[in-house]
Amino acid sequence: MPDLLELTGVSASYGRIQALSEVSLRVPEGRVVALLGSNGAGKTTTLNTISRLVPVTSGSIRFDGKPIESWASHQVVEGGVVQVPEGREVFQDMSVCENLEMGAYRRKDAAAIRADFERVLNYFPKLRERLQQRAGTLSGGEQQMLLLGRALMARPRLLLLDEPSLGLSPVLVQQIFGIIDRLNKDGLTILLVEQNAAVALTCSSYAYILENGEMALQGASDQLRRDDSVRRTYLGH
Amino acid sequence: MTLDVAFLFLQQGIASGLIVGSVYALLALAIVVIFKTSEVPNFSQGEMVMAAGYIALYLLVFQSLPLWIVMPATILAAFAGAALFRRLILNQVARANGSPVNLVIATLGLSYVLRGFVRQTGFGDTPRSFPPVVEPESILIGQASVTTLDLVILATAIVVMAAFFWMFKYTKTGRAMRAVGMNPKAARLVGVDLTRIHMIVWGLSGGISAVAALLISPKVLMTADMGSIVTLGFAAAIVGGFTSLPGAVVGGFLIGIIENLVGLFITSRAIVLAPFLAIMLVLVIRPQGLFGGRVEIKKV
Numbered sequence: 001m002p003d004l005l006e007l008t009g010v011s012a013s014y015g016r017i018q019a020l021s022e023v024s025l026r027v028p029e030g031r032v033v034a035l036l037g038s039n040g041a042g043k044t045t046t047l048n049t050i051s052r053l054v055p056v057t058s059g060s061i062r063f064d065g066k067p068i069e070s071w072a073s074h075q076v077v078e079g080g081v082v083q084v085p086e087g088r089e090v091f092q093d094m095s096v097c098e099n100l101e102m103g104a105y106r107r108k109d110a111a112a113i114r115a116d117f118e119r120v121l122n123y124f125p126k127l128r129e130r131l132q133q134r135a136g137t138l139s140g141g142e143q144q145m146l147l148l149g150r151a152l153m154a155r156p157r158l159l160l161l162d163e164p165s166l167g168l169s170p171v172l173v174q175q176i177f178g179i180i181d182r183l184n185k186d187g188l189t190i191l192l193v194e195q196n197a198a199v200a201l202t203c204s205s206y207a208y209i210l211e212n213g214e215m216a217l218q219g220a221s222d223q224l225r226r227d228d229s230v231r232r233t234y235l236g237h
Numbered sequence: 238m239t240l241d242v243a244f245l246f247l248q249q250g251i252a253s254g255l256i257v258g259s260v261y262a263l264l265a266l267a268i269v270v271i272f273k274t275s276e277v278p279n280f281s282q283g284e285m286v287m288a289a290g291y292i293a294l295y296l297l298v299f300q301s302l303p304l305w306i307v308m309p310a311t312i313l314a315a316f317a318g319a320a321l322f323r324r325l326i327l328n329q330v331a332r333a334n335g336s337p338v339n340l341v342i343a344t345l346g347l348s349y350v351l352r353g354f355v356r357q358t359g360f361g362d363t364p365r366s367f368p369p370v371v372e373p374e375s376i377l378i379g380q381a382s383v384t385t386l387d388l389v390i391l392a393t394a395i396v397v398m399a400a401f402f403w404m405f406k407y408t409k410t411g412r413a414m415r416a417v418g419m420n421p422k423a424a425r426l427v428g429v430d431l432t433r434i435h436m437i438v439w440g441l442s443g444g445i446s447a448v449a450a451l452l453i454s455p456k457v458l459m460t461a462d463m464g465s466i467v468t469l470g471f472a473a474a475i476v477g478g479f480t481s482l483p484g485a486v487v488g489g490f491l492i493g494i495i496e497n498l499v500g501l502f503i504t505s506r507a508i509v510l511a512p513f514l515a516i517m518l519v520l521v522i523r524p525q526g527l528f529g530g531r532v533e534i535k536k537v
């Protein structure tokens with residue numbers, strides 16, 4: 001499989017704080033690749049350099065063979081790289097419906113947008129009942145669904161997921177990962193950031209582990225799952 | 238004061254208040270739309286009004302262009318000027334040092350530049366008057382006396398505000414502006430081009446300021462300091478909650494009416510105090526302003 005996304009020696013910093021140094025990773029088309037690491041390891045920063053919210057100080061980012069490290073954030077979205085951010089980054093004072101429509105902001109194919117709207121509501125039936133509700137009043141789990149739905153409305157080719165399980169009950173975590181699995185089976189390529197290493201290593205085919213902004217370990221997910229040091233540090237047994 | 242006179246004053250105060258209030262409402266709208274989308278109070282708003290007034294004056298009096306060219310040309314020039322200021326200056330300032338304080342200082346800088354420029358050209362030396370759009374004729378509404386010019390001012394302001402609200406609520410660009418105001422990061426993640434939206438917001442704010450300038454210029458003496466009228470726009474914005482667009486409009490009308498009632502019932506010397514009275518009253522009763530959201534304590 002050709003790589004849909006390829007980071008080579010990417011460094012980034014916030015002022016004097018070096019957040020990433022020489023990070024390299026590859027996401028082959030059609031796969032789920034996991035990016036793990038403890039708090040402050042630089043996972044979100046990595047996604048944000050790809051989404052062009054954080055500038056890179058050196059290194060290159062290629063999407064579909066094209067260098068994108070100097071693109072603007074809206075160009076990346078238009079190119080098909082869409083991030084589901086951590087936290088509850090919905091448009092609080094807009095309705096659920098408007099939030100989903102905002103997801104399709106860069107698209108002009110009205111008929112296909114309507115079809116995707118239906119598709120998203122089929123993925124998340126809860127949202128259908130709440131289309132007119134103010135997004136800020138949704139529960140945490142519902143907001144996470146909305147974020148995922150909003151990202152799908154952009155018709156991504158590559159989905160960047162930042163801790164989709166954070167703060168969700170086990171049932172919801174299962175539900176979200178069920179959907180992630182289905183999306184991937186439908187052909188979507190996914191870069192998944194997670195702290196919940198057990199779940200992430202189950203649903204990904206390959207995984208990277210960041211420590212203090214550097215790539216510490218990488219390998220096939222089922223191998224990492226059996227690796228002793230990984231088990232001790234990230235799986236807790 | 239007999240009851241009859243009081244009733245007459247009340248009618249006159251409300252009528253005159255609605256008319257000047259409509260201009261304050263436009264100014265407040267121009268201030269709030271920028272603040273809402275970038276959290277920067279634009280301290281050059283007054284000078285944008287003043288500059289637009291002088292552009293119109295220049296085109297009309299010195300180039301002898303007809304009014305139907307002067308008006309759109311002035312609005313366009315103000316739109317372009319404000320959008321370019323956002324794109325060329327503020328973007329640069331934000332990139333060099335993102336702290337909002339520097340952006341505010343940059344807007345102050347623009348206000349000095351514009352005032353200095355008008356002084357340099359010599360236009361501002363003598364107070365000038367702008368010929369009215371329509372011959373003012375007196376009309377009685379109820380017992381209140383207004384002029385045809387007043388009615389044109391009120392009607393124009395209302396049409397401009399309605400168009401603005403429609404754009405903000407129903408167009409894709411308007412929705413993107415709201416999105417940027419609510420959550421700029423999320424807006425970028427769905428593909429909103431922040432630079433473009435900020436340019437349009439500043440452009441609209443400049444355009445609305447130009448409309449306000451065209452509306453008030455026939456009624457006031459134009460000087461390089463005429464931008465101080467925007468103080469009342471700021472007052473209206475504060476009364477309305479500073480982040481609410483409908484609040485800005487209601488605040489504008491309220492301040493216009495209070496000013497006029499104070500002038501008629503108390504003394505015309507107290508008019509300058511009226512806006513501050515209104516601000517204090519509102520802040521005591523509802524600290525977040527009439528239309529401001531709940532007072533939120535931001536968790537950092």
Ligand SMILES: Nc1ncnc2c1ncn2[C@@H]1O[C@H](COP(=O)(O)OP(=O)(O)OP(=O)(O)O)[C@@H](O)[C@H]1O
Pocket residue numbers: 014017019037038039040041042043044045046086195
């Ligand atoms: N906007 C910022 N300004 C300054 N430093 C930042 C900023 N964002 C992140 N950092 C720092 O960069 C480092 C990496 O942060 P990042 O958010 O990428 O970690 P993370 O792996 O996503 O952590 P978590 O699992 O807690 O979300 C941290 O040390 C953090 O303090």
Ligand SMILES: [Mg+2]
Pocket residue numbers: 043044045086162
């Ligand atoms: Mg993170």
